[in-house]
Amino acid sequence: MVRATRAARGQGKDAVRKLILLVAVLGCAQLGAPPGGPEDHAPPHLLEISPDTNALNARPKSVELQFDEIINERPSRGGENLSALFLISPRRGRVDVRWHRSRIEIRPRRGWQANTTYTITQLAGVSDLRGNADSVEHQYIFSTGPTRASSFIRGVVFDWTAGNAAPRARVDVIHLPDSLTYSESADSVGRFIVRYLTPGRYLVRAFIDANSNRVLERREMFDTATVALTDSASHEMLAFAHDSIGAGLAQVEVKDSLTVQTRLDRPMPPGVTITVSQFSLKANDSSDVPITSVMLGSAYEKAQADSARAKAVADSIRFARAADSAARANPQRARPAQPAPTPEPERRPAGPARDTTPPPKPHAALPETYVVLKLGRALAPATSYRLHADSLRSLMGIARSSTRIFITPRPKADSTKARGDSARPRPDSARRPAPVRRPPDRDDFALRVVRELFTGRVDK
Numbered sequence: 001m002v003r004a005t006r007a008a009r010g011q012g013k014d015a016v017r018k019l020i021l022l023v024a025v026l027g028c029a030q031l032g033a034p035p036g037g038p039e040d041h042a043p044p045h046l047l048e049i050s051p052d053t054n055a056l057n058a059r060p061k062s063v064e065l066q067f068d069e070i071i072n073e074r075p076s077r078g079g080e081n082l083s084a085l086f087l088i089s090p091r092r093g094r095v096d097v098r099w100h101r102s103r104i105e106i107r108p109r110r111g112w113q114a115n116t117t118y119t120i121t122q123l124a125g126v127s128d129l130r131g132n133a134d135s136v137e138h139q140y141i142f143s144t145g146p147t148r149a150s151s152f153i154r155g156v157v158f159d160w161t162a163g164n165a166a167p168r169a170r171v172d173v174i175h176l177p178d179s180l181t182y183s184e185s186a187d188s189v190g191r192f193i194v195r196y197l198t199p200g201r202y203l204v205r206a207f208i209d210a211n212s213n214r215v216l217e218r219r220e221m222f223d224t225a226t227v228a229l230t231d232s233a234s235h236e237m238l239a240f241a242h243d244s245i246g247a248g249l250a251q252v253e254v255k256d257s258l259t260v261q262t263r264l265d266r267p268m269p270p271g272v273t274i275t276v277s278q279f280s281l282k283a284n285d286s287s288d289v290p291i292t293s294v295m296l297g298s299a300y301e302k303a304q305a306d307s308a309r310a311k312a313v314a315d316s317i318r319f320a321r322a323a324d325s326a327a328r329a330n331p332q333r334a335r336p337a338q339p340a341p342t343p344e345p346e347r348r349p350a351g352p353a354r355d356t357t358p359p360p361k362p363h364a365a366l367p368e369t370y371v372v373l374k375l376g377r378a379l380a381p382a383t384s385y386r387l388h389a390d391s392l393r394s395l396m397g398i399a400r401s402s403t404r405i406f407i408t409p410r411p412k413a414d415s416t417k418a419r420g421d422s423a424r425p426r427p428d429s430a431r432r433p434a435p436v437r438r439p440p441d442r443d444d445f446a447l448r449v450v451r452e453l454f455t456g457r458v459d460k
Contacts, residue, residue, distance in 0.1 A: 043134040044069055044126055055142040062107035063120060063140075070101050075125040076133035087121040089194075090175070090182045113180060115145035117196035141196070153233045154193040157186050157206045158362045159221065160238035161267050161369065165190030165359050169239070170209040170216075176201045176226075183214070189359050202227050206237035219243075238364060240267070246400025247392040254408050257378040262387060262404065266394045267367030270298065278391060279373060284384040290376035297370040367395055382410045 044067040051058040075085050083097040086106055090113070098105040106120065120140045127133035141148070157169035169186040173194045186192040192206075207222035209215075216222055221239040243266070250265035260281075268274075274294055281289040295303070371389075379385065384407050391399040 040128070040130055041132055043132045044071055044128050046138070049140055051142045053140040053142060054148075056148070057146055058112075058142045058144055060112065060142075062105045063142075065104045065106075065122075067102045067104075067126075069128050071099065071104060072127045072129055072131075073099050076127040076131065077125040082126075085123045085125050087123070087183065089119045089121070089184065089196075090116065090180045092178070092180050112144055115143075116180070116198075117141065117143045117145075117149040119196060149196045149198045151197040151199055151229055151231055152193055152195045153197065153202065153204060153227060153229060153235065154191070155204075155206075155235040155237055156360050156362075157190045157192065157208070157223075157237045157239060158360075159208065160223070160240045160362065160364075161221075161367055163362060163366045166206075166208050166221075166239060168209070169237075170207050170214055171237075172205045173197065174203040174205065176203055191360070197229060199230050200228075202229055204235060204237070206239060208239050236362060236364065238362060240367070240395055242396060243394075244396070244398060245394065246398040247394045248400050248402030249387060249389050249404040252387055252404050252406040254379065254406070255372075258375045260373045260375065260379075260387070261370055262373070262389075263370045264368070264392070267369050268296075268393060269395055269397075270365035270367055272296070272368060272393065274371065274392070278389060279371075280388045280390075281373070281375070282386045282388075283380070289379070289385070291373050292376045293374040295372045295374075296368045297372070298365070298368060300372040379408045381408050383408050 046065060047068050048066040050064045050066075051060050071082075073082065074080065075082060081097070082099055082104060083095070086095075086097050086104070088095050088106065088108060091108060092113070093108065093110045095106065095108045098107075112118070118141070122134075122138040122140070124135045124137055125133055143149075153173055155171075157166040157171065158164065159166045167186065167188045167190055169190060169192070171184050171186060171192045171194060173182040173184075174180070175182075175198075182194050182197060184192050184194045186206075204225045204227055205216070205222060206224075207216045207220050210220055211217070219241065221241050223237045223239045225235050225237065227233045227235060245266065247264045247266040247268050249262050251263045253261045253263070255261050274296065276291050276294050279291055279294060281291060283289060373387075384405060386403060386405050388401070388403045390401045392402070393399050
């Protein structure tokens with residue numbers, strides 16, 4: 001019995017020793033920075049790529065990138081795995097990016113297309129085990145045919161509603177009908193160029209990638225166009241939200257007692273036709289307020305600019321006539337004004353020239369975002385009104401009716417009017433001058449002293 005107990009204890013000790021040895025071996029097998037030696041701050045460096053960049057007639061099973069050190073499976077930026085850092089153009093279907101310590105393998109699931117020029121973009125973020133990340137974007141090109149395709153499509157992506165360029169917008173150029181997709185990103189001012197295309201018919205799709213996942217989602221703004229490509233083509237992409245809701249009233253602002261401006265929750269097509277019959281305005285007592293005219297925002301701004309320009313011209317003419325009349329009245333004083341001395345430009349140290357090129361603007365007219373109504377009767381202050389709009393169409397051509405209630409502002413108090421009884425003017429009888437104190441006369445003082453000495457009475 002004792003021997004059996006000792007044997008069991010011995011087997012238990014052997015099992016513990018084996019477990020400790022196994023943990024030690026697994027711990028040594030884990031990837032990590034080797035101890036000792038000089039500290040490494042250099043990012044991974046590419047040693048070799050197969051097939052080589054600019055190669056022709058390539059028939060690879062996969063593209064392999066060999067680095068000089070072990071690559072971290074989790075990139076320092078841009079996603080949870082390495083597939084977020086490598087882009088293939090063109091592509092059809094999913095692309096597998098596999099990690100093999102210091103080697104990365106890239107392979108499309110549906111294989112490589114014959115007679116096609118491929119571009120592989122390595123984004124910034126590839127790092128080693130110490131966290132040293134490559135901050136430079138690299139691009140590798142090869143062709144599965146005897147030549148490299150030379151056609152291209154260029155253009156600019158705009159946020160059409162805002163009228164501004166869309167930086168870093170995503171552009172997909174889809175070959176029809178096989179859906180081979182070429183992809184590119186716009187630069188900081190919305191410009192893009194998709195290269196290495198073959199002549200044919202393409203669907204160009206540009207969208208503002210709000211969450212940077214390279215996938216067009218439901219609420220993101222986009223635009224599409226069909227292009228018949230020979231050598232090159234240029235197209236302006238006007239991105240906007242493609243929803244199934246028409247335009248409606250969002251906010252009402254009272255410009256003055258006879259002018260109301262209403263903003264729209266969705267833009268309308270530029271230059272769309274609207275009429276007075278599409279709007280109605282009622283007071284809180286259900287009485288109708290007549291609307292004499294309705295103007296789109298673009299027409300209202302043009303009218304305001306024309307009015308300001310005409311006023312400036314009239315003021316300049318009036319000033320010139322007044323100066324001419326003064327010169328004729330006093331010819332001796334009419335002298336030409338001496339030009340002011342030009343200050344010397346400030347000298348600054350030489351440096352890189354600043355880019356002064358203005359950002360691009362769309363050539364197409366902008367969508368309408370607000371409407372201005374002119375009224376035939378003045379609005380009462382501090383009063384509730386109900387504005388109704390009927391059949392306003394969005395950029396998708398969908399009509400919608402909406403109603404908005406607003407309250408006119410209260411009249412501003414007159415700051416010149418006195419407040420309270422203390423500020424009321426007093427009658428003249430109430431205004432009494434302050435008593436004036438005179439200094440004592442020396443003669444009166446002497447007589448008073450003599451009188452006190454002889455009479456014994458003190459004058460007060």
